[in-house]
Amino acid sequence: MILPIFGYGQPVLKRIAEDIPADYPKLDQLIANMWETMYNAHGVGLAGPQVGLALRIFVIDTEQVKDDEKLDVGFKKVFLNARILEEEGTPWSYEEGCLSIPDIRGDVERCPTIRIRYQDEHFQWFEETYSGLNARVIQHEYDHIEGVLFTEKLKPLKKRLIKKKLEMIRTGQILPDYKMRFAVRS
């Protein structure tokens, strides 16, 4: 089932998400719905708060962005109860976007390598290292479960330039090509 994606300005996007207990009802269904919602919107990642749930869950598929120049990318995983343990290296800039903030893109600086601890969909623990674009997508989705949006990490000039557009999204004065739930109904 395709779920509505919560748009910029929705309070749930600013909350620090809570851990998902192992007995969370119908988790399989939620995960299936998140995949379907993400692919329908042509995204590479989707986090719980983006479907209105302040829960520490995100799904990522970077296999979709794999090409001749980006051979390092490519995994499809569910992350539950993730904690980034370490981020290191010289920050690098890359243009990001977000399904909750359609039609806005901007350069965000992030560390190139991370170490993360998380549970998979069977609640088995993993501790892994990621780098490059894989790390970046994780960092972006991880920010979602910490209540942070990529637009908050843009340079001050860029922030000013997108202010009006953000207000249009907040108040639902846009027409995305997927189902959204706006903070203010237009």
Ligand code: NI
């Ligand atoms: Ni996002």
